Amino acid sequence: MTLKVIDRLVKLSPKVQILGPQAFRPYPGSELYEECLQAGWQEPQSLEEWAHLMKNELSYLTVKNFPWVKDKDFVEAMEAYVRFGAHSVKSALGSSVKAQRLLKLGFILICKLRWKLKFFAWPLEYKLAKKFVTK
DSSP, X not given: OHXXXXXXXXXXXXXXXXOOOOOXXXXXXXXXXXXXXXXXXXXXXXXXXHHHHHHHSTTSSOGGGOTXXXXXXXXXXHHHHIIIIISOHHHHHTSSOBOOHHHHHHHHHHHHHHHHHTOOSOOHHHHHHHTTOBO
């Protein structure tokens, strides 16, 4: 259902940008925050630790830190497949990801094929592409 909603939103306007789907991120004070602690997540113990976490992690926390996510590579790859596969080639090329244009275009085309087929198993090209992204 999530993939269908993404397709519908992108068709509404070329300006729509979907960032996700993403793993749940725990926010203090929520019921799910307590469940995350019970699942093994280690919360920062001070404001300084929170500040360090926020400064050094993209998107609040990375999926690698979430013990409740079983297939972390799949979740990361899905974010890329939506970012580069669900949107137009022009939009995907304009993303903030820094990589050689030809490599980026090749990855976009693979993502677009995966998105069209809704086939996301074995994200080998995603793992390879991560090695070529400029930080």
